[in-house]
Amino acid sequence: MLLEIKELTKEYKRNGAPFSAVKDVRLSLDTRDFVSVIGRSGSGKTTLLSMTAGLLKPTGGSVTLEGRNIFDLKDEELSFVRNARVGYIPQGMSLLPNLTALDNVRLPFYLSKREGDAAAKALSLLDQVGISHLALIYPKQLSGGEQRRVSIARALINDPAILIADEPTGDLDADTTAEIMKLFGRIAQNGTAILLVTHEPDTISYGNRVYVMNAGTLTGKTETG
Amino acid sequence: MNKIGYSLSTGRLSWENLRRKPFRSACLIIVVSILAFTLFGGSILVSSLQNGLTSMTKRFGADMMVVPAGNASKAEAVLLRGEPNFFYFDESLVTRIAQTEGITQVSAQCFLTSLSTECCDDLVQLIAFDPATDFVIQPWIAEVRSAAIADGQLVVGSRIEINSDGSIKLFNRNYPVAAQLSRTAAGFDTSIFMTRNTMDLLIDAAHKEGYAFIADREPKGSISAILARVDSKADAESIARSIKRNNQNVDVLVSQGILAGITGALQGLVVYINSFSIILWVVAVVILTAVFSGSVNERKKEFAVLRILGATRRKLALIVLSESALAGLAGSLAGIAAAGLVVFPFSTYIGLRLGLPYIQPGFGGVLGLILFSLVLSFAAGPLAAVYSAMRIGGAEAYFTMREGE
Numbered sequence A: 001m002l003l004e005i006k007e008l009t010k011e012y013k014r015n016g017a018p019f020s021a022v023k024d025v026r027l028s029l030d031t032r033d034f035v036s037v038i039g040r041s042g043s044g045k046t047t048l049l050s051m052t053a054g055l056l057k058p059t060g061g062s063v064t065l066e067g068r069n070i071f072d073l074k075d076e077e078l079s080f081v082r083n084a085r086v087g088y089i090p091q092g093m094s095l096l097p098n099l100t101a102l103d104n105v106r107l108p109f110y111l112s113k114r115e116g117d118a119a120a121k122a123l124s125l126l127d128q129v130g131i132s133h134l135a136l137i138y139p140k141q142l143s144g145g146e147q148r149r150v151s152i153a154r155a156l157i158n159d160p161a162i163l164i165a166d167e168p169t170g171d172l173d174a175d176t177t178a179e180i181m182k183l184f185g186r187i188a189q190n191g192t193a194i195l196l197v198t199h200e201p202d203t204i205s206y207g208n209r210v211y212v213m214n215a216g217t218l219t220g221k222t223e224t225g
Numbered sequence B: 001m002n003k004i005g006y007s008l009s010t011g012r013l014s015w016e017n018l019r020r021k022p023f024r025s026a027c028l029i030i031v032v033s034i035l036a037f038t039l040f041g042g043s044i045l046v047s048s049l050q051n052g053l054t055s056m057t058k059r060f061g062a063d064m065m066v067v068p069a070g071n072a073s074k075a076e077a078v079l080l081r082g083e084p085n086f087f088y089f090d091e092s093l094v095t096r097i098a099q100t101e102g103i104t105q106v107s108a109q110c111f112l113t114s115l116s117t118e119c120c121d122d123l124v125q126l127i128a129f130d131p132a133t134d135f136v137i138q139p140w141i142a143e144v145r146s147a148a149i150a151d152g153q154l155v156v157g158s159r160i161e162i163n164s165d166g167s168i169k170l171f172n173r174n175y176p177v178a179a180q181l182s183r184t185a186a187g188f189d190t191s192i193f194m195t196r197n198t199m200d201l202l203i204d205a206a207h208k209e210g211y212a213f214i215a216d217r218e219p220k221g222s223i224s225a226i227l228a229r230v231d232s233k234a235d236a237e238s239i240a241r242s243i244k245r246n247n248q249n250v251d252v253l254v255s256q257g258i259l260a261g262i263t264g265a266l267q268g269l270v271v272y273i274n275s276f277s278i279i280l281w282v283v284a285v286v287i288l289t290a291v292f293s294g295s296v297n298e299r300k301k302e303f304a305v306l307r308i309l310g311a312t313r314r315k316l317a318l319i320v321l322s323e324s325a326l327a328g329l330a331g332s333l334a335g336i337a338a339a340g341l342v343v344f345p346f347s348t349y350i351g352l353r354l355g356l357p358y359i360q361p362g363f364g365g366v367l368g369l370i371l372f373s374l375v376l377s378f379a380a381g382p383l384a385a386v387y388s389a390m391r392i393g394g395a396e397a398y399f400t401m402r403e404g405e
């Protein structure tokens, strides 16, 4: 099993009373899985993904990635796992404003010691997501869809085992959404597992399994494809 | 491909962050450069003043100076600032002063001023000494010239300009210059020295050229000042009082008193400059801390993204620190260069305005001060960024990226 999430819980305080943003979530992904989680805004999707990538400490439960509980790792080790094994596409606009599209894409390459030609790889990824002509443009001058493509390319630069996407089509028009979802389909076919959350029902048809997130709980496994 | 042939090291990321935020970067650099300017300018000032005082003390070879009554402040102006003047009394006083209890050595000097149009831009003080008894001027000449100076030759202060043929024109005649003295920061720098015989020759020649001296008496056969040394066990001030009691027509200047006044003024200035530098340093660190923590707050999302992409906490801290180091370095260098542009070309003017002895340190000293101010002003940047760096490294809450934030 590539990823195993067990009894994952995150409690916050709201008006002094504790409430669970994420509650007893169980979820497993294998290498070729393309899992979609649908849930309305505030249902706990981002909280779940943040814990899955080790960005947020859970109140309870565990996340095992490639056999290791990520919360047992030291910051250096966990950062390395995140850098090398996980491709994370954050919700909203997440490009670094001071770097060009190309530099944004190849930035993760330089966050651990690596050999190889990062620029060539980044250019070929930008080509795959269809915007190699924008390589030297800064994020401010890119459209929402273009920025999203850059962040997808960036998530792929280190050949991750799993791609985690937080509402990657959230603020895009229908055509662009369809193109981006097709892109995810191709990525999954190339052997990268995908965990994608969304609040738009029309994007779920692209995955092979669909879950529903509601008030912190994950239910309703549906097999598709 | 050349445009993208770099790697995204920590330094490169910091550089891009500074480059793409020119306003913020300019603020950082300006604060540091003001600090560096003050530290370097201030330390040059302080060490020049200290140098000046040391050298002046060394040149005050006499413990006291007896001058005609009413001329004490004129004599002080001659000594300290080289303001030309003359006053005379009778040679016979030398013996009387020498016999005073506690006095071990005396030597007479005679003053004269040049004509303004001749050798130099301004009037110049001419000082004649008696080679047989002099204990002040000759040891000093010996530092730059081994042979004694002959009659008819001149020795000039460091700021006197000599003609290309090595002479100086006084009262329409040229006199050879035998030596030029080292800097003192005192009035001696714009004075011309000669033996008493030379001055008498010079006065005779001046008469032949048709010059008359508009003093109440002729300088020939008169003296202007008697320099004296006192017994090391004796108290110069009380000897000075007894000389004044026994001779109605004299004033007495005590070197210690003159130097104490200057030392006091200088110490006041040094304390002022030093406190100002320290306060400015603290203020700069506080301002920089505010700027950094503001910018880190504003860039929370950026740092969260870096963390998501696999940057360690250490890496985030390093990015902030190296941004501050780059800005600190640029600011320090700019500030020191700017201070250099003010301090070096205008050092003479600064010395004059301060009215205190001022001698700039040599190359090694300047280099040391550059290093000192560079290190201190540069350090302000990273020091101010440490707090922000620790904060981003420490907190995790905002690494959950939420919509709209």
Ligand SMILES: Nc1ncnc2c1ncn2[C@@H]1O[C@H](COP(=O)(O)OP(=O)(O)O)[C@@H](O)[C@H]1O
Residues within 6 Å of the ligand: A012, A013, A021, A039, A040, A041, A042, A043, A044, A045, A046, A047, A048, B397, B400, B402
């Ligand atoms: N740091 C936090 N402190 C308190 N409450 C939080 C925090 N982060 C998220 N929440 C709450 O947890 C719930 C789930 O948030 P989130 O995971 O962002 O939902 P989604 O991504 O599905 O819109 C929301 O009610 C949100 O207000």
Ligand SMILES: [Mg+2]
Residues within 6 Å of the ligand: A042, A045, A046, A047, A091, A166, B402, B403
């Ligand atoms: Mg969300």
